[in-house]
Amino acid sequence: MSSMPETPPNSTPLAPSSAVTVLGLGLMGTALAEALLAAGHRVTVWNRTPGKAAPLVARGATRAATVREAIEASPLTISCVLDYEAQHALLSPAAGALHGRTLVSLTNGTPAQARAAETWAHALGASYLDGGIMAVPEQIATEEAFLFHSGAAGPFETHRSTLAALGTPKYLGQDVGLASLYDLALLSAMDMMFAGFFHAVAVATSDKDTTASSFTPLVVAWLQSMIGTLPAMAADIDSDGPAAYAQTLDLVVAAADNMGAAAREAGVDASHFDRTVAALKARMAAGETTYTAPGAVRQLRVAAQDQSASCRSADPATAHPCAPLTTALPIPPPDRFQAGRPTSSRSDDGSYPAAL
Incomplete structure (x- = not known):
């Protein structure tokens, strides 16, 4: 694991703030927003289905009518949606609002997709961190929850305390693809463990007197010894x-x-x-x-x-299961998102001047 570099003295990280935006209110996104509210943050939320925000609004969150409005409400936006394609689709129309802000993606995807998202965000003048949530929604904000983060050190340090409200933050280094790499590697281990369990239960319960409940303690004891x-x-x-x-x-x-x-x-x-x-x-x-x-x-x-x-x-005209995911993201021309403002002012630590 890479060690975290010092933030250069001449960097200009985004100003810390108690305000944070959460995009996407599925089970996980809702759990993230609830944890941030419980930690005392001023939380703005957006979801494609507005009604999902009602319980959070009742607890003090602000529901934004649009993605742009949600992003503009905070220096830090956390995205937790289905995949990178969905994330790009909802962020693209509001691209200009990201300038000078930090985007943290907690959307599941590959390292290549994370790197493409970072390139896209940097071209817009935004700081970008990728992340992986190693917890189920019920574990968010508990000792069991930890989150991987990777990308520029400056934005991570700036927003570390906010991210810590969700679970223990584990910074992996400057390579923005590391969070996705570790996330999917661990999920692979979990997936194969479950597959092995299901197979074992299917075999054992072919005996009419054996139940999954009676057999499972043996599986647990055996796997714990093998670990x-x-x-x-x-x-x-x-x-x-x-x-x-x-x-x-x-x-x-x-x-x-x-x-x-x-x-x-x-x-x-x-x-x-x-x-x-x-x-x-x-x-x-x-x-x-x-x-x-x-x-x-x-x-x-x-x-x-x-x-x-x-x-x-293989025949290129034939769909093949190992075809790579599309990762390149179209970057809008400067006059579409921030006319007259440069997007090359990123500091050595990877952050951008704060939005005005």
Whole structure:
């Protein structure tokens, strides 16, 4: 993780303020706005369906009629909508209002999308931070909640106390794509854990006397014991030396074969194990004999390279699942958003002069 650089003495970060705007009032956006209100901030909210703002207005928030009005109400705007495409669609008509302000995106997306959003915001004269929320709405503003942030250090330091009202802020560094990278990496681990749980329950409950509730404590105990092996595996991945954690490939193949066979006998999809066995046997055919954590990570990257080669050879007229997301965002010409005002006045720390 990158260490946070000092804010240069000649920087001009945006002035701290208790005012903050929240765009998007789904379950998470509403939880963010509630936390900010509870922390004593002056909160302006906007949502495509205005009625969703009513409970927040009753608690002291101000409902803006338009996105532009919402942005202009605060030096800091937090966006929490479905995806980057939706975010760009709602911000574009109000692009001029962002000049001199800070936009924090807590919208889920990829590192490439975060970098494109930063480029777009900087061209408008706005400071930009990307973020990832590692919590469910009910956990916001509790000790369990933490949020990743990445981008220029100046704006983060300026608004750190406001962002801390949502959960523990973890600054990852100047590379604006890091928050999305860490966010999606952790979500991937969670997703695969749930997938493994669902598979295990489907197999176990093929026995008519076994219920999900009776089986789950065994899953929890087993996974908790296995979590303890992760630091040793991580050390192996980072090391150039012999792996401390290793098994013979033939043993791993036999186990995967058995798990697949048991799934099929239980009437459960076994395609994951079929793919695993095929990949491991290919490694054995290439002369490998040992299964290690570094080898598993390396194989994931080799498989991605094979998929990329398949993409390059695919018919461009045919939709392909590994086609990249569109990330480039159209930047409006200066006379559309801030006629006569330069957009190149960003300080060394990544912030812009505060809006007048």
